[in-house]
Amino acid sequence: MNAHATTTKEGAAAPFYLPQRDEIEIFEAAARNDLPVLLKGPTGCGKTRFVSHMAARLGRKLYTVACHDDLSASDLIGRYLLKGGETVWVDGPLTRAVREGAICYLDEVVEARKDVTVVLHPLTDDRRILPIDRTGEELEAAPGFMLVASYNPGYQNILKTLKPSTRQRFLAMEFDFPPPEQEKTIVIEESGIDERRAAMLVRLAGKLRALKGQDLEEGVSTRLVVYAATLIAGGMALDRAIAAAMIEPLTDDADIKRGLADLVVAVLG
Ligand SMILES: Nc1ncnc2c1ncn2[C@@H]1O[C@H](COP(=O)(O)OP(=O)(O)O)[C@@H](O)[C@H]1O
Ligand SMILES: [Mg+2]
Numbered sequence: 001m002n003a004h005a006t007t008t009k010e011g012a013a014a015p016f017y018l019p020q021r022d023e024i025e026i027f028e029a030a031a032r033n034d035l036p037v038l039l040k041g042p043t044g045c046g047k048t049r050f051v052s053h054m055a056a057r058l059g060r061k062l063y064t065v066a067c068h069d070d071l072s073a074s075d076l077i078g079r080y081l082l083k084g085g086e087t088v089w090v091d092g093p094l095t096r097a098v099r100e101g102a103i104c105y106l107d108e109v110v111e112a113r114k115d116v117t118v119v120l121h122p123l124t125d126d127r128r129i130l131p132i133d134r135t136g137e138e139l140e141a142a143p144g145f146m147l148v149a150s151y152n153p154g155y156q157n158i159l160k161t162l163k164p165s166t167r168q169r170f171l172a173m174e175f176d177f178p179p180p181e182q183e184k185t186i187v188i189e190e191s192g193i194d195e196r197r198a199a200m201l202v203r204l205a206g207k208l209r210a211l212k213g214q215d216l217e218e219g220v221s222t223r224l225v226v227y228a229a230t231l232i233a234g235g236m237a238l239d240r241a242i243a244a245a246m247i248e249p250l251t252d253d254a255d256i257k258r259g260l261a262d263l264v265v266a267v268l269g
Helices: 023-032 047-058 073-077 093-100 114-124 180-191 195-209 222-233 238-247 254-268
Strands: 037-040 062-066 078-083 086-091 103-107 129-132 137-140 146-151 171-174
Touching (some): 023 037, 023 047, 037 047, 047 103, 073 078, 073 093, 086 093, 093 103, 093 137, 114 129, 180 195, 180 222, 195 222, 195 254, 222 238, 238 254
Parallel strands (some): 037 146, 037 171, 103 146
Antiparallel strands (some): 078 086
16 A cells, blocks of 8 residues: 555545645535535546545545536436336436435536536535436435536637536636646656656656647646556656657647657657
């Protein structure tokens, strides 16, 4: 077990999470006060890891839903299914979380269809209810139920922006890639790589992130730095691991790739 492991209410280890600021305190306060939370930030900066860490820490079950543009309210709430000639109602993940007092995490919530955000409204004010039209039930959220949603403001187009009427129901926290010292600690912890090479990968990530907006749409994520370190710790040559984990995922453009490879040589010396 790693040095940063936190124990949960049940004494089990929560997944490793290195805080960047006061996000743990804010999340705990939100949990105590039944307030929903919105996490904003680029892909691969630790949002999902943070939520699993917090769920374990609070001893609450976690239902994660990866939202996409086809996700409908019934995917969250539930539907009637045919089982052995009978139609039975099957709860969706949101309904289960509401009944069990669990955390429901809607990853990339702006991707979801409009009818989904409407479902969330009565759950995010002090009524804390989930009306299930199909069964006529009106569920009151069990103690411990908490709604958490995340999105990447960078990807957003105007059509998909969260409506103020939705976003103003959540506490919100901004996430970003961790500063170099912290990112190095994360990379070492996650991959088992030595400190010298971790520092070098993090320095390279910083240079690649500086290209965002010019050559690259998105900077390299902490997730990708961890991937590179994992490959290297497993014995792969540095240049191959960096190409596979930190260059190829960023672009398909041959010219830009050559530029990035030159940058790698410059950073590695
Ligand atoms: N603060 C952190 N503490 C621990 N691991 C982190 C942290 N930030 C990023 N990571 C690492 O980066 C990976 C990707 O993070 P993830 O939570 O999946 O990103 P997101 O949900 O923001 O896209 C995690 O699996 C973990 O290895
Ligand atoms: Mg995620």
